[in-house]
Structure formats: C-alpha cells, structure tokens
Amino acid sequence: MLSDFGYEVGRWDISRFKERDPQDTFTALGLEWSLLPDVWPGSAVATGLFTSWLPFEEADTFLEVGCGSGVTAITAAMHGCSRVCALDISPAAVENSRLNAVRHGVSERITVLNSDLFSELDPSDTFDLIYWNSPFVEAPTSHRYESQLDYAVFDSDYAMHRKFFADASRHMTEGARVFLGFSDTMGNSARMGELAERAGFTGSAYRREVLNLPIDVPGVPVPGGTMDVDYVLYEFQRA
Ligand SMILES: C[S@@+](CC[C@H](N)C(=O)[O-])C[C@H]1O[C@@H](n2cnc3c(N)ncnc32)[C@H](O)[C@@H]1O
Structure with a gap:
C-alpha cells in the first residue's frame, strides 16, 4: 500500500532542500564533490551507506542507473571497475x-x-553489477513532477520501478547481480518485490541499517521528533 508517511516525508525533504542556501560542493566518503543546482546531493545518508556496501571488487563492469552527482559510479571506477556507465534522466x-x-x-x-x-x-551493452539508488517513495498517479529534483524522490505508481525490473535483464552479463537502494520505512517494499518477481527476479536484503533521524513534517505527528528510518540494499538475481 502507498505510504502516506513516505509521501509526506518526501515532500518535506524536497521543500527543505529548496529552502537551503545553494551549495556548490559537498563532502561524501571523505572526498569533496561538485554540486550543481537541482541535483540530489551525494552527501545524503543513503548514498554513503549504499556506496560503501556495494561489492565493487567482485565486478569488472558497473552500471549505475540514476547517478545524481556521480558519487557511486565514480567510487566504482576508483575501486577498480574497468568500465563504468552512469545514467540519469536529469540533464x-x-x-x-x-x-x-x-x-x-x-x-x-x-x-x-x-x-x-x-x-x-546500446542493446548489446551488458554489466556484471547493475545498481539504482531509486526514488523509492511511491507517489500517487496524480503526482505532478515540479522539478528535476522530484525524480530523485518520487516514482508515480512505481512505473519506473516496474520498467527497471522489466528491462534490467537485457543488460546483465551471465551471473550478473542487480542491487536496489531502498527504504522499507518510506517505500512500498511489498509492491517493489512483486514487480521484481513478475519480471523474473528473486531478491533479498543484502544489507540494512536503521538510523534514528529528526523528522519535522507538518501534519505528521512524530513523538519525540525523531524516528527510526531504515535503508536497505536489496540484491536481485534472475530466478
Ligand atoms: C535517490 S536519487 C540517487 C542519486 C545518486 N545515485 C545518489 O545516490 O546520490 C535517484 C536518481 O535517479 C534518477 N532517476 C529517476 N528516474 C530515472 C529514470 N527513469 N531514468 C534514469 N534516472 C532516473 C534521479 O534523477 C536521481 O538522480
């Protein structure tokens, strides 16, 4: 079921982001990175966790869907992947x-x-490891995307998750592994799992961390002002 909580937190996250003073750099994984307007910053908690968990050393070729500011794809190249491809819908x-x-x-x-x-x-392009830190907040079909940043947070009716699983297998080498950075607290893991299964994947949580984060969303009561939020890196293989 669509999580009203996740949707409200997603909207709050974007409004907070827009209110912040513009930054042109950020620090993540001990390095400094450039940041352009309207790009989701790789200093986000999820980016750091997922990037530090991915098994780059077990892959020669790496494909990142939704690269944002490029932290994960660039880390893959720095960790020895010989060929890295990074894709994003946002110019x-x-x-x-x-x-x-x-x-x-x-x-x-x-x-x-x-x-x-x-x-x-290219239809013949295949990779050993395919990864997406996805916009895991399921938005209603009525959701209007107001900026490029919205694509970092929301997926209306999980249409993009459906297409991700439907098309990923065309770009997998034999034995390739597919990873999805997700949150069960803010996303709809049951629906995401169904979409994966329907596309012929079996999956499980590869690694998970729960963080207690300050949440101050208008209209959403959060006792004590903090809440446990989980970040989960799911791994999928062809069934
Ligand atoms: C949660 S952000 C992650 C950004 C970056 N990978 C990181 O970890 O900091 C999700 C990214 O997916 C991109 N995205 C959303 N829908 C997409 C699509 N259909 N095709 C390619 N990229 C997409 C967004 O623009 C955004 O950069």
Whole structure:
C-alpha cells in the first residue's frame, strides 16, 4: 500500500532542500564533490551507506542507473571497475557526474548518459553489477513532477520501478547481480518485490541499517521528533 508517511516525508525533504542556501560542493566518503543546482546531493545518508556496501571488487563492469552527482559510479571506477556507465534522466545530474569524474581523475573509465532508465544504452551493452539508488517513495498517479529534483524522490505508481525490473535483464552479463537502494520505512517494499518477481527476479536484503533521524513534517505527528528510518540494499538475481 502507498505510504502516506513516505509521501509526506518526501515532500518535506524536497521543500527543505529548496529552502537551503545553494551549495556548490559537498563532502561524501571523505572526498569533496561538485554540486550543481537541482541535483540530489551525494552527501545524503543513503548514498554513503549504499556506496560503501556495494561489492565493487567482485565486478569488472558497473552500471549505475540514476547517478545524481556521480558519487557511486565514480567510487566504482576508483575501486577498480574497468568500465563504468552512469545514467540519469536529469540533464543536470549528467553534467554534474561528468564534472565529478574529471575532478576525481576517472573520466576515461566512465561514460555518463542522459537516459530514461536503460533507453540510451546500446542493446548489446551488458554489466556484471547493475545498481539504482531509486526514488523509492511511491507517489500517487496524480503526482505532478515540479522539478528535476522530484525524480530523485518520487516514482508515480512505481512505473519506473516496474520498467527497471522489466528491462534490467537485457543488460546483465551471465551471473550478473542487480542491487536496489531502498527504504522499507518510506517505500512500498511489498509492491517493489512483486514487480521484481513478475519480471523474473528473486531478491533479498543484502544489507540494512536503521538510523534514528529528526523528522519535522507538518501534519505528521512524530513523538519525540525523531524516528527510526531504515535503508536497505536489496540484491536481485534472475530466478
Ligand atoms: C535517490 S536519487 C540517487 C542519486 C545518486 N545515485 C545518489 O545516490 O546520490 C535517484 C536518481 O535517479 C534518477 N532517476 C529517476 N528516474 C530515472 C529514470 N527513469 N531514468 C534514469 N534516472 C532516473 C534521479 O534523477 C536521481 O538522480
């Protein structure tokens, strides 16, 4: 069932982001990164957790869907993946990832494409590890996307999650692993699991962490002002 809580927290998160003073850099995983307007910052808790959990050393080729500012894809290249491809539906995110690839000296090993999920990949392009830190907040079909940033948080009717699972297998090498960065607290894991299963995947939680975070969403009572929020990296394989 669509989580009203997740939807309200997502809206609050975006409004907080828009109210903040503009930043042109941030720190994540001990490095400094460039940040362009309207791009989800890789200093987010989820980005750091998922990036530090992914088994880059077990993969030669890495595909990131929804690269944002490029932290995960660039970390994959720095951890030895010989070929990395990073995709994002947001042109600002693509430009931001390219800037950060140059900043960290790995631009020759990364291809960054403006792509709606896998649409701009060559049909024969396959990868050992495919990953998406997804916009896991399920939004109602009536949701209006107001900026590129909305694509970082919301997926209306989980249409993009459905397409992600439906199309991912075309780009997997034999034995490839697919990872999805998600939150059971804010997303709809039952529906996400059904979509994966319908597309022929079996999955389970690879790693999970629960953090107690300050939540101050108008109209949403949170006793004590903090709440446990989980971040889960799911792993999927072809059934
Ligand atoms: C939660 S953000 C994660 C950003 C970055 N990977 C990180 O961890 O900081 C989700 C990203 O997915 C991108 N995205 C959403 N829908 C997409 C689609 N259909 N195709 C490609 N990218 C998409 C968003 O623009 C956003 O950059």
